Amino acid sequence: MAPDMSPLQFIRASCTLVLAPFLTLAVSAVSLIDLLWGRKSELKAQVFPRYWGKILCRLAGVRVRVEGMTNIDPGQTYIFAGNHCSQYDIFSFQGYFPHDFRWIAKKELFRIPIFGQAMHRVGYIPIDRSHGRQAMKSLDEAARRIASGSSVLIFPEGTRSADGTLQEFKTGAVLLAIKAGVPIVPLGFDGSHEVLPKGRLLPRSGEIVIRIGTPISTAHYRAADKQLLASELHAAVAGLLERRPA
Numbered sequence: 128m129a130p131d132m133s134p135l136q137f138i139r140a141s142c143t144l145v146l147a148p149f150l151t152l153a154v155s156a157v158s159l160i161d162l163l164w165g166r167k168s169e170l171k172a173q174v175f176p177r178y179w180g181k182i183l184c185r186l187a188g189v190r191v192r193v194e195g196m197t198n199i200d201p202g203q204t205y206i207f208a209g210n211h212c213s214q215y216d217i218f219s220f221q222g223y224f225p226h227d228f229r230w231i232a233k234k235e236l237f238r239i240p241i242f243g244q245a246m247h248r249v250g251y252i253p254i255d256r257s258h259g260r261q262a263m264k265s266l267d268e269a270a271r272r273i274a275s276g277s278s279v280l281i282f283p284e285g286t287r288s289a290d291g292t293l294q295e296f297k298t299g300a301v302l303l304a305i306k307a308g309v310p311i312v313p314l315g316f317d318g319s320h321e322v323l324p325k326g327r328l329l330p331r332s333g334e335i336v337i338r339i340g341t342p343i344s345t346a347h348y349r350a351a352d353k354q355l356l357a358s359e360l361h362a363a364v365a366g367l368l369e370r371r372p373a
Contacts (some may be wrong), residue, residue, distance in 0.1 A: 129252075142186055144328055154176060172248070175249075178299050184215070184335075208300065210288065210314075210364055213316075220316075228278040230252070291320030311358055313364045
């Protein structure tokens with residue numbers, strides 16, 4: 128048992144770790160059944176991944192709070208962009224963020240039986256992370272999907288921060304926002320690193336606060352301005368994280 132964890136939390140965390148793969152498979156299967164033979168609605172099927180996120184948070188004793196919803200329009204399409212230091216960024220956002228959105232995921236995940244099929248059917252967007260023509264083609268296709276009305280969440284750091292501090296933003300993520308031509312919304316995930324830092328298996332209980340910043344218009348940006356937009360977005364996310372209580 129981890130020295131900083133109570134026996135009860137150890138049990139909760141262990142159950143979360145063991146049950147997560149089975150829960151993911153079950154939610155994928157139910158989503159697929161609903162889409163193929165049930166209600167056949169991509170929008171209504173989003174309820175299943177929301178339950179998935181909430182269950183994984185509640186199993187581990189993680190509370191989630193969302194601040195700043197008045198900054199966004201429920202009917203507007205956005206690219207949400209936040210810091211990334213824990214798998215619980217994904218679970219908390221999926222379970223508790225009320226705005227309709229889809230995930231962008233590497234194309235290899237769509238080849239996983241049942242899971243990949245469910246991702247495709249609920250409208251998740253595949254992207255090629257390699258370099259060259261195919262990667263640019265997948266970026267253009269993702270931008271078209273977003274522009275047509277699919278809000279998404281991206282993590283511009285590219286990977287989880289090992290120590291929880293905000294890392295440099297990669298320009299590929301903001302290039303997607305420029306190509307899509309929709310506002311980009313800075314997010315600050317506060318508390319997720321304490322719940323499950325990179326390299327740790329068992330989550331601690333705690334609270335995650337998702338702070339929503341003011342949308343940044345991408346209308347006046349061009350592809351050549353991607354570094355400028357990345358810097359503006361980085362400053363906005365850093366400002367949200369600085370709101371942490373002392």
